Amino acid sequence: MVDMRCPNCGTVNPGWVDACSCGHQFKEKSSQSSSPSKPVQVFAIPPQVIQTTKIVDFDMPFGSMVMFMIKWSLAAIPAFIILFLILLCVVVATGGVFGGLHAALGGINY
Numbered sequence: 001m002v003d004m005r006c007p008n009c010g011t012v013n014p015g016w017v018d019a020c021s022c023g024h025q026f027k028e029k030s031s032q033s034s035s036p037s038k039p040v041q042v043f044a045i046p047p048q049v050i051q052t053t054k055i056v057d058f059d060m061p062f063g064s065m066v067m068f069m070i071k072w073s074l075a076a077i078p079a080f081i082i083l084f085l086i087l088l089c090v091v092v093a094t095g096g097v098f099g100g101l102h103a104a105l106g107g108i109n110y
Ligand SMILES: [Zn+2]
Pocket: 006, 007, 008, 009, 010, 011, 020, 021, 022, 023, 024
């Protein structure tokens, strides 16, 4: 918002004030901002559109990219552990199906 210089005393006021400290009223500002008949376009947009992030271009310095990939790789380790545990739970839950095969292979390896 543009600062407004008071024509009465010359004081530069911030754009959101309605009146100067000397008592001068900024009439053009009050008539411009408070118009309740104007439709607010922001609320017409669904929240999904606002929250969606669309990456058009991705420009990153090489050093930052290296650090980013290292962090990504380190973050992937616990992620794979979690996925492995989930997979393990699924295998245990369906152990009745594969249990016989697993026992047979274990017997052969002895
Ligand atoms: Zn003034």
